Amino acid sequence: MTIQNNNSISNSLRQNLEKHSENISLLINKLNYLFQDKILLHFQIYNCEGYDYNINSKFVATNSVPKNLENMISSSENYILLRFFCNTQELFSKNDHKEFCNELKNKYNCPIFFMTPYSDSYDIEESFIIKPNFEIQINISETNLNIKFENYNENLSIFEKTKNECNFIFSIPNKLKNKKIKKSDKKLVLNENLKNIISLAQNHMNQGDCYLANITSTNTFAKNYNFISANDFYEAWLSIYSRFGIFYKDSKKALASFSPERFILLKNNLILTEPIKGTLKSDQARPTQQDASQIWSIKKEIYEHTLVIDLMRNDLYQVCTPESVTVYKPFFARISGSFIQMQSFIIGNIQNGTNLSTCLKLMLPAGSITGTPKKRVCEIISNLEINKRGYYTGISGIMEINGDFDTTILIRSIYMSERGVYYGVGAGITSLSDIDSEFEECELKLNSILPVFESRFHDSFY
Template sequence: MSEIKLISLPYQSSMVDLFAHYRDLPLPILLDSNHKSFNDTRYDLLVADPIAMISAKHEETKLIWRDTPIYEMGNHQNPLDTLDELMSYTVQEPWAIKAQKDIPFTGGLVGYYGYESGHYVEALPQSCIDDIDLPDLLVGLYGWALITDHQKLETYLMLTPWCIDEQNELLERFKPSEPVEATSFQLDKRFTSNMTQEEYAEKFAKVQDYIQAGDCYQVNLAQRFSAPYKGDSYQAYKVLTDAVPTPFSAYIELGAGAAILSHSPERFLKCNDGRIESKPIKGTRPRGATPIEDKALAEELLTAEKDRAENLMIVDLLRNDLGRSCSTGSVKVPKLFALESYANVHHLVSTVEGRIEEPQEHIKVFNQSFPGGSITGAPKIRAMEIIDELEPHVRSAYCGSITYFSSNGQMDSSITIRTMVADGQHIHCWAGGGLVADSKCEEEYQETFTKVGKLTHTLEQGFLEK
């Protein structure tokens, strides 16, 4: 076979249960759009058993091939160089050059960039405690995918020539009507923060000192919530999927009980037909208890000068990031200060876009723009230095990205807010907010609980040991 093969399958309105039939394979990943509630997402994507895996931790890069290497490659110390070279090779395959442009994934890279992957982009300090034994970055090179198109109501298996021999096995696993026996999940204790309210106030004051001194305009300060657990975190993911539907949900199985459970509402970068798009979120209000209260909170957010100024600051940062690698003169802002509403919060969202000329350039734009400015602050590098100084622990997958880079030039990626990391013993989640000169400490502190509360309360109510 010299071309990509598409095999039609029964339409799956959700792949959440189907994922159980493939999760015993190496590095299974489910990109789950929760499509019913959102207009901005269209596809679900399920991959597993990559041809190669690229991981990085503390500046050590590992490249592991499943079988024989497709080609020889130098031992790069920077994993972003390794990923760039793998993508450049993939898009030059004859079948990739001929691949359809109207499907999201035709073979390529899928995985996560943790927040600390920013150290491979810029020279930054790392003095906070790293107590989560997971890679900074873990990405697989995949040659097949199960894809659901919720607009066309279609599900199909995409096979590249790399994986044509696996067709029968993959189809045999496709048994959506057959349940898989589940292992239970249990929290041993409630979630607790890695800083007290007094410690948060001290760190808030230090950020204000930096702002007044002219070091920065904004810093995203986050606290981490953790709880010990036992069992299968995928059961927790399934419950959260129902409780917190979001357009950029994802589950990544990492082995040894470790996993990433993401329910993010925020896109980082998307690429379709050479058009790069980013949708930064800045500005948050809780949902109201009644329709009248809910509408009032939404209108308050839309007219809040502080939130609009904060959003505009990040839009300018992203315009600068995209301008480094997109075509000259192509960067624009088609939407500014739009309201988007989710299960637990209203958000203020803008859209920034640019253009690229060649399909492999999508990963270059991504790498040069990482991490997203909406979860660092401005200017970005100085804000990241302050975050490292003030936050006690590494962010791990939080405020990084879950992404795919397809050989046909398509790309989509989230910013991993509202994201949990299970390391086999503890499950962690984070929440933060962008602090500016007129921020109020109590309001910012409470906002972190608003953002993360639906996740933690759902697990505590459903899985806390009685």
């Protein structure tokens, strides 16, 4: 786990990735040919660029590294990890959250990927678990590229053949190419009905029903629209450089996610959650300290973020020893492309016997995409939102062989299921929210991701 305050993803790191981008594209094509719908891509950027908030005496929090994180943070780490899970098989696929969580208690001789929709009370999407038979890991630093192979349960001849072909692909030198996706000047727009839903949510706040509500809009493309390919996804990720990139597709369901937000991570008996609340688009290609100061000056954004810190701290109390729960880097202005997003790190020591199954039972749905108080606001959301969220604002993640796990909140994503190909967008609403500003924020988020798919989706969008 890495929590850093780097100025940016260095140009040399980007260049080293892009230098090998043709090799990676060839690898994806080869894996598609060998395994078709039996591959899963999971990309992660390990760094944390942004600006620290100046904490004063009224906050019980710290910008200094807490003692229980000292052995888990390296100031020198700045790398990208690309994981290719190969020849996958589905272990579980059912609309039963209790059975899903029970299945996660099992021990496996391989990492498992899992995904669950926003709410098990919405009887529309299945939770599922996938296991790989082997894995290819590509670790890209500023100067090197290292490849690692893990065989979990694969026929040795298939594994060795794939390994040899992968090594051959990366033996081919490629010139540095700056891959850019041509984006249209067209703007994606949301239905104005979202403004009315935001207003109704504020009415509940004025009545004291809730204090923070994450209101979303979920929309479906044409029913017969084809989902993007793995290489389309990779090309898009090279344009976005999202913190998490996840791609999976079989004949019935699919995910292409460019999420900036972690839900919970468990490692070495330490659990961490990183809620994001508060978004500002910079006029610069890379947000500046001035942008950070601007978002900190907006009372609504600070209020909203304070509420979600309190909510997630209380959620961690359910799975941690209470005295260990600490807020680290509150209101951190994280850089995400041309956006500033406020994020806090909330950490604690896990209780004995607590595992992924326990955490998901007690902490879902995620606080940053629901609101507070969570139970009541979930009832309000289900009554106000016109379409079911499905996988949007659900979670996905990987549980390692030793039981450690990392989970991602499924935002900035596109999904496929029986309902077709769909996407969602949302914003946190408080009594201080300006309806027009919140609507504009939703459109900014929508346009930050979806135009990269224009070659596939433009007929459906416009």
